[in-house]
Amino acid sequence: MVSFGGIARKIFGSSNDRRVKSKRPRVEAINAMENELRALSDDELRARTAQFRQDIANGADLNDLLIPAFATAREGARRALGMRPFDVQLIGGMVLHSGGIAEMRTGEGKTLVATLPVYLNALTGKGVHVVTVNDYLAKRDSEWMGRIYKFLGLTVGVIVHGMSDEERRAAYACDVTYATNNELGFDYLRDNMKYERAQMVQRGHNYAIVDEVDSILIDEARTPLIISGPLEDRSEMYNTIDAFILQLGPEDYEVDEKQKTAIFTEGGTEKLENLLREAGHLKGESLYDVENVAIVHHVNNALKAHRLFQRDKDYIVRNDEIVIIDEFTGRMMPGRRYSEGLHQSLEAKEHVTIQPENQTLASVTFQNYFRMYEKLAGMTGTASTEAEEFGNIYGLEVTEVPTNKPVARIDEDDEVYRTEEEKYQAIVREIRESHARGQPTLVGTTSIEKSEQLAARLRQDGFKDFEVLNARHHEREASIVAQAGKPGAITIATNMAGRGTDIQLGGNAEMRIAEELGDMPEGPEREAREKAIHDDIAGLKEKAQAAGGLYVLATERHESRRIDNQLRGRSGRQGDPGRSKFFLSLQDDLMRIFGSDRMDGMLQKLGLKEGEAIIHPWINKALEKAQKKVEARNFDIRKNLLKYDDVMNDQRKVVFGQRIELMEGENLSETVAEMRQDVIDDLVTQHIPENAYSEQWDAAGLHQAVIQYLNLDLPIEDWVKEEGIAEDDIRDRITEQANAVAEDRARRFGPEVMAYVERSVVLQTLDHLWREHLVNLEHLRSVVGFRGYGQRDPLNEYKGEGFELFQAMLGNLRQAVTAQLMRVELVREAAEAPPPQAPDTFGHHIDETTGEDAFGNTATAVLDDARTVAPEDRNPQDPQTWGKVGRNEPCPCGSGKKFKHCHGAFV
Incomplete structure (x- = not known):
């Protein structure tokens, strides 16, 4: 029975179809200007930027300039990069300009799409921020797409890890600024700890385009960005508590993997109390007396560290450090730390050096940071599953932009096996078959541990030529991904979200040229070598296409459908053939935690033999329901976090606004x-x-x-x-x-x-x-x-x-x-005194559910004006060269007094 809504959609099209259709007339108008603009010289094309700016100064609206500005940016891209945006890319650009989310498939050129609205909105001179998920992409895109902006007379800046305040200020002053979400949020918090208006680096929040918007505004939105300062060392307590946890048995605690919680049973609490009392750490009678709040905090973290966090899955141990593994991307995150003592508990568990804890000095959630922008837009390959959240929290409407060419990828039903061993046997068999017919294969796993287990199996089965892309090898990730489309290539990857590099059938010509030719000077020899590489890749592409295109073989379902779709979307770019299939077992985490306990018994009764799989669309639907449950739970967590943060945000805005007024x-x-x-x-x-x-x-x-x-x-x-x-x-x-x-x-x-x-x-x-x-x-x-x-x-x-x-x-x-x-x-002339100095700080990005710290990098967070300078490098006549001076140090001016009684007298 067809619903009335289904009939209406067939006649009138969906709301998404209508939104896309409404933009077609503008696309035609832009196309109509193409021949006129091609006839202009480079200088004449560049002069249009100055004319647009004059029009805006005279009161013109940006919407009135969209058609000529997009046409100019398209011609600029053609001349600067040799890339001409397709019609669907113009539609994507319009969605971004209107303050919405453009959902565009992988390989449809989102990076280029952004240049159109960025150029138009940068004409106001108020600055446009393009937000990426990592420093590599920010730097790459600012250099790559920056050629278009510079060609058209705009300035381009980039904010990456480790820059000084002066460099940051210059980058924010540009017409277009590329940066990661962490750097932007952290600079906002740092600015509101400065003591002079001139020390602040950001100049406002006009317009931002967020790349991989689902990753930044959904996955990372559970994690508030925090600036903290060091507290006293309590490493001995962590080691003591860790020793007590090792004395407990399974009957002393309960673990809930679904909710990610671990709690002590009544018997476990009693046993702990006796251990603590004997060691002299317990005050009063009960562990839960008010005087023992800190001890309770320690023992709960120690239990979590031992029972909820697994080595080589959630973290690895390297160079006497606990290094976190990002659950979404599978990357190592060096320098980043779990919050509120959890990281110290893991350090005690693994017997590495325990680093001191920190105290919160300032914080903001990404929801509240990005909602400060007058206009916000985003782009990604997968947003429609989270459309409700984007609408509720950010007021952003998701528009699915059609692909330039029809999608030819075949998405097959999942294969479900009873045991993990049977599943892996089937996976190895499938990889062998696809490799034999010359089909490039991308194998998706959910953790480092599983990617390395699979790699070990492949080696045992005689496979030699394959790549493993996970947190241990992220330095090579761009080149690994770029060449994953060669015929017969096998690439095992923890997660493909936000990699920022397309898998092109036959391989990526630009990456091969950069690797093989390096710094070879321009000339006939280089041109010949480049042509040979292009010809070789064209031949390899034909072979890969003939073998069926990229085969995405996933070894497990992720908690979120969106992550699965990101992996699937790596295949079938720009009309290429492709195939995708998920291999599952009843022992997988998602099936075990959210699936039916009765399914195993049912399958045995139905006579499912060892090595056989069950394949049916109903299985896919059941899994989708389980994933929807997880997504709904995560949405509630983020919504709840935001409600509480809104209370603090109102107060934060008052305090930060007051600080700026005081400085001005x-x-x-x-x-x-x-x-x-x-x-x-x-x-x-x-x-x-x-x-x-x-x-x-x-x-x-x-x-x-x-x-x-x-x-x-x-x-x-x-x-x-x-x-x-x-x-x-x-x-x-x-x-x-x-x-x-x-x-x-x-x-x-x-x-x-x-x-x-x-x-x-x-x-x-x-x-x-x-x-x-x-x-x-x-x-x-x-x-x-x-x-x-x-x-x-x-x-x-x-x-x-x-x-x-x-x-x-x-x-x-x-x-x-x-x-x-x-x-x-008054002790001395205040004119000689350096400005007050903010404390040393660290950045953190804490997950409310797991306690994960995604931005605990000391080097990034130490404030520029809080740096330590060697005494011999200080000029006694110039306080600006002194850096951080201890309160009881001799004053660098040479007076012989302590700093606190001399130039530091007012602090």
């Missing part, structure tokens, strides 16, 4: 005076209750508070004894004395020095209290979930208490700033 403000004297008055009002109200008799006033308490916060020793007890004295009189006298002292200090310091001192004190105090506030919010977040047992909504509780904590922080800010400014004294 010429004079903070009025703000400081208001803070001082608020403190006086609060002190008087606190010690002199409303409508109370003077005998009930706490004069002694007010006297002590005025000394503490205002540094004034006033005869308040004597004032209170005066006949007819009122509360307002006391307030006015304190205010008068405080203002007199502040005005005297301002006269002595001079306006410039006073402005510098006030800004330094307010910013540093605000930063210090904000960090404490973040820790308080983390603690609140970790316990607020238990409020649900009392029939109270944890999110509402978090909002209410989070707001109270924020108000308390602002009150503390007024008191702390006033107390400092009422005590500060």
Whole structure:
């Protein structure tokens, strides 16, 4: 029975079809300009950029310029790169310009598509950010596509790991900036820890195009980006707890792989308590007494490390370090760390050197970072399965862009075997057959461990010529992927998402030329060698096509359909033939955790013999349902994270906005005076209750508070004894004395020095209290979930208490700033003092469900102005050359005093 919706789609087309169709007239208009633009000289074509900019200055809308600008960018691409965007690529570019997601199959040229809306939007001069998943792609694309922008008169910058602040500032000032999502988010947080506006590197958030948008805005959105600073060393405690965990048996804990949790049983808790008590680590009677919060944290992490994390699957041990394996890409992530002590627990488990923990200084989720852009767009090969999430969270509509040529790939039904051993036998058999007929084969696995197990089996079975692409060999990944389309090639890969290099049948000519010819100078000999390579690849392509094109053979289903589709999509690019098939067993993780327990028994009853597979479309549907369950759970996790982060984000925007105002403000004297008055009002109200008799006033308490916060020793007890004295009189006298002292200090310091001192004190105090506030919010977040047992909504509780904590922080800010400014004294000329320095910091990218840290790289995160400089490299006359100076070090100016009593006196 055909539904009414199905009939309507047949007659009117789907909403996606209608969106694509509506863009066709513009495509025809762009095509109509092609001959006119081809007739222009390079300089005349370049001059159109200046004309477009003038049109925008005169009030023209970007949408009005889309047709001529896209036509210009297409002609620029043809001349600069020899690549002319297809009509479907123009449609993709329009989707991106309108602030949507363009879903384009692998090999359809997404990198080139982005140049069209980037060129158009860069004409405003406000900057366009193109976001990639790794530094290699950011650098490659900025150089490759940058030739188009430079040809048309635009500037191009790239942000990669290890750049200085000056280099970053220059890159952000360009018309087009390529960068990774981590670098962009981290620069945003670092900017909001700077003490001068001129030190900030970003210049706003105008328009961003996110490549592999599903990877960045979906997979990595569970992981907030965090800046942290080091805490004291607690390595001994990790080793002690690790030894206790080894004494527990399977009956002492329960592991739930589905939810990724491990908890102690009642008996296990009792056994742990006895061990801890004997070692003198337990305070009070119970492990769960409030004094033992830190111990509970340690033992839970140690249990997770031993029971939920596997060596060579979730991490590897290399050079006395635990190196995380990215679950989505199978890459090693050197320098990145699990959060909240979990990485230290793994270090204790594997007996490597334990690195110190860190404290959160600033954080933001990718959802809230990317929602700051005035316009956001994205492109990927697989987004439609997550269309609801893109719409709900980012307001982005997914449009499936048609392929340039019809897809000729054959997607076969899954083959399901009873055991893993039977499955691998079938896989090896299939690889042998495809290799014998000269068909290139890409074998997809879900982990390093499984890719190496399969590689070992192939070697045992006599295979010699094959490549393994996983986290251990990521340095060679681009060249491995580029040549995976040669006839008979066998490539085993952990995951193909975001690799950024197409698998071309016959091999990749550009990569071969770069590898084989290297730095050979231009000339007849090089041209001949290049032609020979192109001819060889053309012949190899014909052979690969005749053998059936690229065969994607997957050894397991991933938790997400999208990852499976990414792997499948590697085959059948640009109308090439291709084939894909998934081989599964009932012992696979997805089948075991989410499949039916009764399936094995059922298959045996049906008479399934050893080595036989069950193949049926119903199996595919059942698996799809299991994957949908996982996707729905992950969506809920991300949605929940965002709800809590939105509470912090409102406060973050207030604090960061306030910091920028403070840095830009010429004079903070009025703000400081208001803070001082608020403190006086609060002190008087606190010690002199409303409508109370003077005998009930706490004069002694007010006297002590005025000394503490205002540094004034006033005869308040004597004032209170005066006949007819009122509360307002006391307030006015304190205010008068405080203002007199502040005005005297301002006269002595001079306006410039006073402005510098006030800004330094307010910013540093605000930063210090904000960090404490973040820790308080983390603690609140970790316990607020238990409020649900009392029939109270944890999110509402978090909002209410989070707001109270924020108000308390602002009150503390007024008191702390006033107390400092009422005590500060001039030691030397402030003009000589270097700007205040932010602490050493580290970047983290923490997964809420696994605790994985995807960006814990110290080298990236150390702030430029917090660098350590050797004493001999410091110029005593130039504080800018001093770098980070310890508080108790001799001052580099040569005065003989400690830094804190000399140039560091205001810090």
